[in-house]
Every structure is written in structure tokens, then in C-alpha cells.
Amino acid sequence: MALSLTAAAFATEVWQLYLTQGFLYGAGASLTYFAGLSLPAQWFTRNRGLVTGISISGGGIGGLWMSPVVNTLLNNKGVRWTMLANAIVHLVILIPISMLFKTRFESGRQRAKRIHKFGYRKGESLEQEKERKFVDFTIMKNPRFCLLFVAGIFVVSGYFTPFYFINSYAQQHGVNTSNAALMVGLMNGTSAVGRIVMGLISDKIGCINSLFISTFAATLTLLLIWTFAKTAAVMFLFSILYGLCCGAYLSSTVSVSAAICGLERLATVTGIIYAGMAVGSLIGSPVSGAILDTIGHKTNYLGVILWSGIVMLIGTIILFALKYVTNKKMFVKV
Structure with a gap:
């Protein structure tokens, strides 16, 4: 990640940014993010939602201070020095x-050493172990997993739109650049609080219920508040x-994955779920930009x-289907 930011600082062509900021940074961020995301769930059974929420809240806290700092650096030092400073951070x-990360399960290197030493896994022959796939796609036969996977594509198609567009939206409505950047920071900061609070709530009412409620609430705020936000106060709200x-x-997605598929395949399951989310992210932001350029003429x-709200609403309906398939009773902990 630091290497990609350093290389991007000296980029002179757009394709170089695709290679550094797009591919290289994305690969590094994925490796770091999934490790930090899946490890806490391996170590905690009780209060798993709270622990996962705390661990992932760091992303929101980072966004709280990074957004105004980056904005200040861009205005005073320019793009190159901003990139380099970010790389150092x-x-x-x-x-x-990363040196503190420790998996609770057997690592690939440990498994290789054990195979070399003993030639088999407990209850499994060497041939059977070698035949086990690195990524087990049989999980796709689980209907609840499929619902969670598809929901992720739709939800994330609209999820990041406010983060990307609230700044320009606010400036379009007369808000100065500092306050517009502050809105992005607040959105990140409060998301950190939301992850912890909903993680705690998920331990009480169930992770699937928590996931559905939080997504439905986010969809309502997007459709009912952002649609009518014309003043700085409403935009801050x-x-x-x-x-x-x-x-x-x-954060709740990890807990739901663990509840549906178990801990043994949590890393694989989380990776597949987030791969679906990546598809949603690749679809959502470009479509939003295209809508703004063509239909909105870069001002409306x-x-x-509406695009973001509708796709998130579809994802919310799919999450309700997941809740219904898991337990048909409305007010039961799932």
C-alpha cells in the first residue's frame, strides 16, 4: 500500500494511476483488510459482534481525521507530497x-511442516488433504450464503455513493470546501461509532437482525434525508x-458469515462475500457518475x-429474505 502511494505520487499518466492506485493499492488493502476483519471472529465466541465492530471501526476513525488532513495537504502541499505523506502514515x-496478527487456525506454512513431518492430518489421509481445494466453492450451495452474497452486491452498489459524492454535492449547494470535507470526515467517524454500537446490539438481537435493521435505516436516511438536503445543517445531519x-x-456481515457457515471456512467465506461487494462497488460508483454526467448534467x-437508494433497498429486501429463510418468526433472535 505504501509502495503504491509512493509510485502514484510520481505518476504522469492516467494508466499509471490505474496500475498503482487501482491495482497495487487495492491488492495491498485487501490483504490487510481481510486479515484484520476475519481474525477477531476466530478468537471470540461471545460478544463476537461487538469485537468485530470495534476492530472494523478503525476504518471510520481513520476516515474522520484523514479526510480533513488530506484536504489541507492538497491545498498547501499539492498532490505529490500528500501521496508521500499518506504512504509514510x-x-x-x-x-x-501486522506483526501482531495471529490466526487461531493452522497456517499454510504450519500445515506444510506438519504434512512433511507426519504425512497426514488427524482423521484424514495425505491424499485426501492434498485434494482439498484452497477455495471451497461448495459453500455456494448454501441458500442463506447465496442470499447474503447477492445482497452484498446490491447494498454496496449504493453504499459508498454518499462518501464519494457528498463533498461535491455540498459544494454545489454553496457549502465551502472545509465544511464539505468535514461532512465526509463525520460520515466516517460516525460509521465507526455505528459499527461498535450495532455490534453490541447484534449480540443481543442477533447478527442477521442487526444487519437488516442497520441497512434498512441507512437506506431510509439516504432516500428521505439526502434527497431533501439543501442546507448545510441538513447535510451535516x-x-x-x-x-x-x-x-x-x-462489521455485521462477518458475524453473519460466521453464523451461517461456521468458523472453519470464515476467511474463505468472507473473501467470497467481499468479492461480491467489490462487484457492487465497481458497478455503483461508475453508474452514479454516469447518471450525474448525463441525466443530472453534472449539477443535479x-x-x-435515487439510484443509490433503490439498489440499497433491493439489497435490504434480500436481507429480509435471508432473515425469513433463517427463521420465519419475525421477532426472534437470528
Whole structure:
């Protein structure tokens, strides 16, 4: 990640940004993110939702201070020095933290050593172990997993739109650049709070219930508040409420995956779920931008808001189907 930011700082062509910021940074961020996301669930059985919420809340806290800092650096030092400063921050923070990561299950290297030493896994022959697939796609036969997977595609298609567009939307309505950047920071900061709070709630009412409620609430704030946000005060209100509601989606998804598929395949399951989310992210933001450019003529954001709200609403309906398939009783912990 630090390498990609450093390389991007010296990019002179757009394709170089695709390679560094797009491919290289994305690969590094995925490796770091999924490790930090799946490990806490392996170590905690009780209060898993709260622990996962706390661990993933760091992303929101980082966004709270990074957004205004990056905006200040861009205005005072330019793009190159902003990229380099960001690279240093990544390097200083992530290297020590990554050294503390420890999986609860047997690592690939440990397994290789054990196979070399003993030639078999407990209850399994060497031939059977070698035949086991690195990624087990038989999980796709689980209907609840499929519902969670498809819901992720739809929800994330609209999920990031406020984060990407609230800044330009606010400036379009006369808000100065500092306050517009602050809205993004608040959205990230409150999402950190939302992840912790909804993680705690999920331990009480069930992770699937928590996931459905938080996603439904985020969809309502997007459709009912952002649509009519014409003043800075309402935009700040939307940023805070949306952050509180939407943040739980990312943390609760891990708990739901563990509940549906178990801990043994949690890393694989989480990876597949987030691969679906990546598809949604690749679809959602470009479509939002295209709607703004063509239908909105770069000034009217109503089409962007409606697109994001509708796809998130579809995802919410699928999550309700997941809840119904899991347990047909409405008010039961699932």
C-alpha cells in the first residue's frame, strides 16, 4: 500500500494511476483488510459482534481525521507530497500492527511442516488433504450464503455513493470546501461509532437482525434525508445519521458469515462475500457518475441519490429474505 502511494505520487499518466492506485493499492488493502476483519471472529465466541465492530471501526476513525488532513495537504502541499505523506502514515502504522496478527487456525506454512513431518492430518489421509481445494466453492450451495452474497452486491452498489459524492454535492449547494470535507470526515467517524454500537446490539438481537435493521435505516436516511438536503445543517445531519446506520453493514456481515457457515471456512467465506461487494462497488460508483454526467448534467444529484437508494433497498429486501429463510418468526433472535 505504501509502495503504491509512493509510485502514484510520481505518476504522469492516467494508466499509471490505474496500475498503482487501482491495482497495487487495492491488492495491498485487501490483504490487510481481510486479515484484520476475519481474525477477531476466530478468537471470540461471545460478544463476537461487538469485537468485530470495534476492530472494523478503525476504518471510520481513520476516515474522520484523514479526510480533513488530506484536504489541507492538497491545498498547501499539492498532490505529490500528500501521496508521500499518506504512504509514510501507512508504513509507520501498518507494519507494527501486522506483526501482531495471529490466526487461531493452522497456517499454510504450519500445515506444510506438519504434512512433511507426519504425512497426514488427524482423521484424514495425505491424499485426501492434498485434494482439498484452497477455495471451497461448495459453500455456494448454501441458500442463506447465496442470499447474503447477492445482497452484498446490491447494498454496496449504493453504499459508498454518499462518501464519494457528498463533498461535491455540498459544494454545489454553496457549502465551502472545509465544511464539505468535514461532512465526509463525520460520515466516517460516525460509521465507526455505528459499527461498535450495532455490534453490541447484534449480540443481543442477533447478527442477521442487526444487519437488516442497520441497512434498512441507512437506506431510509439516504432516500428521505439526502434527497431533501439543501442546507448545510441538513447535510451535516444526513452525514451523521448515514454514518451511524451504514457502518454496521461491514462489521455485521462477518458475524453473519460466521453464523451461517461456521468458523472453519470464515476467511474463505468472507473473501467470497467481499468479492461480491467489490462487484457492487465497481458497478455503483461508475453508474452514479454516469447518471450525474448525463441525466443530472453534472449539477443535479437527484438521479444519483435515487439510484443509490433503490439498489440499497433491493439489497435490504434480500436481507429480509435471508432473515425469513433463517427463521420465519419475525421477532426472534437470528
